[in-house]
Amino acid sequence: APVELHFWHGLPQPLGGLLEAMVAAYNDSQRGVRIVPSFRGSYPETMVAAIAAFRAGTAPHIVQMFEVGTATMMAAGRAVIPVHELLERTGTRIDFSDFLPAVRGYYQTADGKQASMPFNSSTSVMFWNKDHFRQAGLDPEKPPTTYAELEAAMRRLKAANTGAVPFTTSWPTWLNIEQVSALHDIPLATLANGFAGLGAELRIDNPLIRRHLENLVRWQSEGLYRYGGRDNAADALLPAGQASIVLASSGLRARVEKEARFAWGEGMLPYYDDVPGAPINSIIGGASFWVMQGGPRNTRSEAEMRGIAEFFRHISQPAAQAKWHTDTGYLPLTRAAFEQVKASGFYERNPGAQVPIEQLLRGGRMTDNSRGIRLGGFVEIRVIMQEELERALQGQQPVAQALANATTRGNQVLRNFERQNRA
Numbered sequence: 001a002p003v004e005l006h007f008w009h010g011l012p013q014p015l016g017g018l019l020e021a022m023v024a025a026y027n028d029s030q031r032g033v034r035i036v037p038s039f040r041g042s043y044p045e046t047m048v049a050a051i052a053a054f055r056a057g058t059a060p061h062i063v064q065m066f067e068v069g070t071a072t073m074m075a076a077g078r079a080v081i082p083v084h085e086l087l088e089r090t091g092t093r094i095d096f097s098d099f100l101p102a103v104r105g106y107y108q109t110a111d112g113k114q115a116s117m118p119f120n121s122s123t124s125v126m127f128w129n130k131d132h133f134r135q136a137g138l139d140p141e142k143p144p145t146t147y148a149e150l151e152a153a154m155r156r157l158k159a160a161n162t163g164a165v166p167f168t169t170s171w172p173t174w175l176n177i178e179q180v181s182a183l184h185d186i187p188l189a190t191l192a193n194g195f196a197g198l199g200a201e202l203r204i205d206n207p208l209i210r211r212h213l214e215n216l217v218r219w220q221s222e223g224l225y226r227y228g229g230r231d232n233a234a235d236a237l238l239p240a241g242q243a244s245i246v247l248a249s250s251g252l253r254a255r256v257e258k259e260a261r262f263a264w265g266e267g268m269l270p271y272y273d274d275v276p277g278a279p280i281n282s283i284i285g286g287a288s289f290w291v292m293q294g295g296p297r298n299t300r301s302e303a304e305m306r307g308i309a310e311f312f313r314h315i316s317q318p319a320a321q322a323k324w325h326t327d328t329g330y331l332p333l334t335r336a337a338f339e340q341v342k343a344s345g346f347y348e349r350n351p352g353a354q355v356p357i358e359q360l361l362r363g364g365r366m367t368d369n370s371r372g373i374r375l376g377g378f379v380e381i382r383v384i385m386q387e388e389l390e391r392a393l394q395g396q397q398p399v400a401q402a403l404a405n406a407t408t409r410g411n412q413v414l415r416n417f418e419r420q421n422r423a
C-alpha cells in the first residue's frame, strides 16, 4: 500500500481546489505515495491548528505556512524537520540555486540552509476594473503608477458613480506597512528586518508610514477608500465589482479570472515618487511547505521521509512550477520554469501575468529593507497592527497614536520571543 501523507493547507477557493488538483495529479502519477490534502482555514488558523496538533501527536506530515510564520516555525525545534535535513537523510537532490533568490532566501536560515520548501510565493500587485476606468473617463490601459496619480484616479472614479468604492487594500498591513516600507527602501524593523538575528525592534513609526496611513484615513473620510477587513477579506471586493482598484496578492489573479464579469488589468503597486530612490523591489508573500514530526513521541518513518522528499522534488520541477504559476498568478519560483512559460507565449496571451516577477526584480538592488521580514511572533504583531490601524480608521485615535501603540505592543511580542529563543 502507498505511504499516506497528510497535508494541511490554508488556501481558499478557487486556489485551494487548484492546489488539491495538483496533489491529485501527483497521486495519479506514481504508486508509492498518497498525499491527503485538507483545508484548515486561513493561514493563521492553519498555523495554530498545526502547532496544537503537534502537541497532541497528530500533526500533519506537511503544513502550508504563510511567510509571516517563518521565524516562528524556524524556532519550533523538534516539531519541524528542516528541508535541508530531509533531503540529506533521504539522499534527494533539489537544485535551489535555480530558485529566485528572494524566494529561496526568505526560507533559509542565517547560514543558508533551506528550512522550508518554497511553493506558492506571491508578491502584491494592483488589479483594476477597466470598465469603471472607462466610465470615469480614465484610460483603461493606464493604471495609476504613483499615489498622487492614484488619488486623482480615485476622485474621477468617485465622480463617475460606478457604484463601487474607488480603492481598497487586501492584507492591510502587508500592503500598507510592509510593502510600502520595502518599495521605498525604509526599514520595518532593525537588524535587517530581523534577518540579522534576535533582538529586532519595530521601526514602523516613521514619517512615510504615518503619511501613508493618514492618507488612507483621509481617503476613507472622502469615500475614496474602504477598509475591507483583516487578512485577505478585501479580496472579494474587486472580482465582485464592489471596488475599482485593489492592491492584493498576485495569487488573487485566479479568482479574478474566474469571477470577474468585466475587463480588468494587473499592474505594479503605486509608490510615492517624491521619495528618493523609490521604487525598489516588493517583497514576497504567500506560503511555503514545512515538514512536521507527528508529535513529541511520534517521529516520521524513513518511508514517510522519502515520500515527502519525492513530492518536494516533484513540485520543484519546471513543469509543476509552470502549471501552478500560470493557473494561479503565484510566481514561477525557478528560472527554468520562468523561461519555459516565457517561451510558451503565455505572457503575450495574458498581459499583466509577468508583473509580479518584474516588480520583484524592480530597481535591481535588493536591500536589507526589501529582502523580506524575519520577525518572531509576526503573526501576532500583524494582529496588533491591524487592531491599531482599525482604531485609527474608526476615528478613535490619530494615526500617530496607532503607530506608537503598535510599536510598543509589537516590541513586547518581539522581546518575549527573544527571551524564549535566546536560551
Ligand SMILES: O=P(O)(O)OC[C@H](O)CO
Pocket: 066, 067, 068, 120, 121, 122, 123, 171, 174, 232, 249, 250, 251, 284, 285, 286, 287
Ligand atoms: O495571498 P497570499 O497567499 O499571496 O499571501 C499573502 C500574504 O503574504 C500573507 O501574509
